[in-house]
Amino acid sequence: xxxxxxxxxxxxxxxxxxxxxxQCGAKLDLTEKxxxxxxxxxxxxxxxxxRGMVGMVSQWIRWLVFAIVLGSMIALxxxxxxxxxxxxxxxxxxxxxxxxxxxxxxxxxxxxxxLVFEKEVNAYLQQAVQGQRAPGGFSYQLKEIRVDLExxxxxxxxxxxxxxLPLTYTVKGTGQTGPQGWRxxxxxxxxxHLPLPKVFRARVQKQLAGVFGGMVEEQQILKRLTLWxxxxxxxxxxxxxxxxx
Numbered sequence: 001x002x003x004x005x006x007x008x009x010x011x012x013x014x015x016x017x018x019x020x021x022x023q024c025g026a027k028l029d030l031t032e033k034x035x036x037x038x039x040x041x042x043x044x045x046x047x048x049x050x051r052g053m054v055g056m057v058s059q060w061i062r063w064l065v066f067a068i069v070l071g072s073m074i075a076l077x078x079x080x081x082x083x084x085x086x087x088x089x090x091x092x093x094x095x096x097x098x099x100x101x102x103x104x105x106x107x108x109x110x111x112x113x114x115l116v117f118e119k120e121v122n123a124y125l126q127q128a129v130q131g132q133r134a135p136g137g138f139s140y141q142l143k144e145i146r147v148d149l150e151x152x153x154x155x156x157x158x159x160x161x162x163x164x165l166p167l168t169y170t171v172k173g174t175g176q177t178g179p180q181g182w183r184x185x186x187x188x189x190x191x192x193h194l195p196l197p198k199v200f201r202a203r204v205q206k207q208l209a210g211v212f213g214g215m216v217e218e219q220q221i222l223k224r225l226t227l228w229x230x231x232x233x234x235x236x237x238x239x240x241x242x243x244x245x
Contacts, residue, residue, distance in 0.1 A: 005038045083157045083170070084146040085233060087119030092127050095120040102221050106239055113227060113238035118149045129211050142211060151230050154184065158208055168192055169208060175230060181223035182237075 004013045005028055012023035016038060020027055098114045105112030125145045141161045148155035158169040173186040186205050189196040196204060212219065227238035 005034065082146065083155050084122050084148040085119040086126070086146060087117070087123030089123065089127075091117070091120040092123035095124040099218065099221060102224075102237075102239060103217065106221070106224050111238065111240050113236060115234055115236050118147065118233040121149070122146045128215060145211070149230055149233055149235055151232065153187075154230070156184075158211070169204070171205065171208065175228050175235075177225055177228045182225040182228055183222075 005016050005018075006013055007021035007023060007026055007028060009026040010021060010024040012021055014022055014028060018028065095116065098116060098120075101114065102112055122145075125147070129142060129145050142158060143161070144157075144159040146157045146159075148157070152174070153172055154175055156171045156173075158171075160167065168191070170190045171186050172188045173184055176183055176185055186201075189201050189204055221239075224239050225237055226240040227236065229236040
């Protein structure tokens with residue numbers, strides 16, 4: 001704090017502690033009452049400056065929070081982009097035929113290997129799950145589902161609406177075969193462009209997996225797969241014969 005005192009003769013402002021005015025040389029009125037008045041005035045000025053600084057910082061914080069929330073909302077509803085190659089009706093029919101071939105091979109207890117293409121899977125899933133709702137009170141209206149097959153990972157994208165809000169889910173993971181056949185092992189889940197916190201991940205994975213609840217025959221075949229050899233945009237699958245349930 002640097003209190004000042006005004007010269008009564010010329011009105012110049014002088015630093016408190018100076019005996020004579022630096023402007024006109026007149027002796028300053030340094031009575032106790034006048035000095036206290038000057039000190040109080042300086043304190044009020046500094047208090048106003050502090051409040052102004054606090055207000056400015058508070059306003060910047062509010063704008064920053066607003067920007068973060070707005071950015072998060074945009075990232076949440078912004079589609080994550082199309083993944084995988086979408087096939088046509090004939091591609092879905094070809095996969096249906098391959099599924100039937102695997103089913104017959106399993107019933108005959110003989111080995112069977114097939115090459116399945118990404119576009120066939122996407123066309124088949126589009127026909128199978130379009131318009132379904134995920135269970136568990138999750139009012140997510142599914143409109144599209146696509147997979148992206150890579151040698152080291154599988155990406156599954158769910159596109160739809162939660163009420164009027166467009167939302168896309170992307171689940172990344174790997175496919176593995178074992179004693180229980182083939183299973184998908186999720187590694188991460190995102191909504192739009194935002195990663196889903198781990199605390200919510202298991203529930204969302206379970207609800208989205210419920211979309212395939214009605215695909216009983218397909219799930220039974222997956223449980224009997226003994227070969228899973230993924231490549232870019234395709235995967236070689238096979239069964240070694242009968243597998244007891």
